[in-house]
Amino acid sequence: MPHLLSLNSYHYRRGGSDVVYFEHEALFASLGWQTAHLSMKHPKNLPSLWSEFFVDEIELGHSYGLLQKAVMAGKVVYSLEARRRLSALLERFPADIAHVHCIYHHLSPSVLPLLRERGIPVVLTAHDLKLACPAYKMLNRGAICERCKGGNLLHLVANRCVHGSLAASTVIAVESTVARLFGLWRHNLDRIVVPSRYFEQKLQEWGWPAPQLVYIPNYVDAATLQPDPAPGDYLLYFGRLASEKGLRTLVRAAIETGLPLRVAGTGPLESDLRALAAGHPNVQFLGFVSGAALWNLVRGSLAVVLPSEGPENAPMSLLEAGALGKPVIGANIGGIPELLIEGETGFAFEAGNVQALAEVLRHVHGLPRARLHDMGVAARRHVETTFTRERYRDAMLSLYASLGAGGSLAKETRDGRAD
Numbered sequence: 001m002p003h004l005l006s007l008n009s010y011h012y013r014r015g016g017s018d019v020v021y022f023e024h025e026a027l028f029a030s031l032g033w034q035t036a037h038l039s040m041k042h043p044k045n046l047p048s049l050w051s052e053f054f055v056d057e058i059e060l061g062h063s064y065g066l067l068q069k070a071v072m073a074g075k076v077v078y079s080l081e082a083r084r085r086l087s088a089l090l091e092r093f094p095a096d097i098a099h100v101h102c103i104y105h106h107l108s109p110s111v112l113p114l115l116r117e118r119g120i121p122v123v124l125t126a127h128d129l130k131l132a133c134p135a136y137k138m139l140n141r142g143a144i145c146e147r148c149k150g151g152n153l154l155h156l157v158a159n160r161c162v163h164g165s166l167a168a169s170t171v172i173a174v175e176s177t178v179a180r181l182f183g184l185w186r187h188n189l190d191r192i193v194v195p196s197r198y199f200e201q202k203l204q205e206w207g208w209p210a211p212q213l214v215y216i217p218n219y220v221d222a223a224t225l226q227p228d229p230a231p232g233d234y235l236l237y238f239g240r241l242a243s244e245k246g247l248r249t250l251v252r253a254a255i256e257t258g259l260p261l262r263v264a265g266t267g268p269l270e271s272d273l274r275a276l277a278a279g280h281p282n283v284q285f286l287g288f289v290s291g292a293a294l295w296n297l298v299r300g301s302l303a304v305v306l307p308s309e310g311p312e313n314a315p316m317s318l319l320e321a322g323a324l325g326k327p328v329i330g331a332n333i334g335g336i337p338e339l340l341i342e343g344e345t346g347f348a349f350e351a352g353n354v355q356a357l358a359e360v361l362r363h364v365h366g367l368p369r370a371r372l373h374d375m376g377v378a379a380r381r382h383v384e385t386t387f388t389r390e391r392y393r394d395a396m397l398s399l400y401a402s403l404g405a406g407g408s409l410a411k412e413t414r415d416g417r418a419d
Helices: 016-030 067-075 080-092 111-117 154-158 166-181 197-203 247-257 272-276 291-299 316-323 355-367 369-386 389-402 408-414
Strands: 001-006 034-038 096-099 122-125 191-194 213-215 233-237 262-265 282-285 303-306 328-331 348-349
Touching: 001 016, 001 080, 016 034, 016 122, 016 262, 016 389, 034 080, 034 166, 080 111, 096 111, 096 262, 111 122, 154 166, 191 291, 197 213, 213 291, 233 291, 233 355, 247 262, 247 272, 247 282, 247 316, 262 291, 272 282, 272 389, 303 355, 316 328, 316 369, 328 355, 348 355
Parallel strands: 001 034, 001 096, 096 122, 122 191, 191 213, 233 262, 233 303, 262 282, 303 328, 328 348
Antiparallel strands: none
16 A cells, blocks of 8 residues: 655644644545655644654744754755655655645745655645745734735845744745755655645735645535534634734724623733733633534534734635534635635624724624525535535545556546545
């Protein structure tokens, strides 16, 4: 059977990209592929048979001594440790193809030339815009920014685009400069999977050739999620509490309307959001929620809100909400509008506009329950017919086969002789 190696910075479900990393590997394991993974050591990691090869933890937002900072800065730019660990792993696991997820700034692009040297085709899923914007969010002070498009990375440093830190921004500027000078990304990626048409267009605008980009949308295995389209009595946001997620706008809109809002998740913005909502009991913060408890929380909601103010890709939370039978209120930014059918599975609003969001929240809250129920049914149907496991599986198998990996299995699967 073919061998698939997956690479990702985190080996726990930290965000949507990590969910895709785990689900992708599990899908190919279910098809009979041999799988292995390379990641970073972390206290929250899930158990792994390959943890002995994981690289030491790096977190740019943590406090370290000067020597530690110097060592870690070097690893961010080009990690010799990651190359050594990968080389050792490949001695035990003869990969036929490598699928890269989010490896910056932890494994670093140093692993890519080694894979190329070993003759292993490399596919990267573009979960964010790192291949264009060095700070990967394409945001500057809350607004979309493409100043580095011309190649001048001094904008990154001048605007402190990484964690608002001059030091961290300088390290990433150096990392990106080295990667560009030596073509670490451009010369070592065979294909780039883009889960949204928005990302496909944006990467082309930044100089990536169209033939190198392959549109394969994310999926949710809807069969594993029991929907409940009956409207609940609260609005819900679940995900990371970060500035680019538009949560200040959401909390302000909830305060203005007085409608009940529940926020599930943790992140760097949590204390600011709690302070903003102080004295407004209609806004509740639930902390980290996962698994069955999270799905029950979604099922009990009126609608799920994605108020992002950064150029989102193809949010898993939107697909998960739809699979659970809930309409979504989403900002009209990035790839979010691609996943919504306006007025049928959800509603869009102008990103960052408190009044526009408040108006949509009031509208949705005032809809007849029968209409909301029908929207939940439509959302479920949209996910289980469009963003399917089978579509994702066949597209990935075809992609891998085009690169010389698993060709016979891809044909068997498409012919119906493999589950």
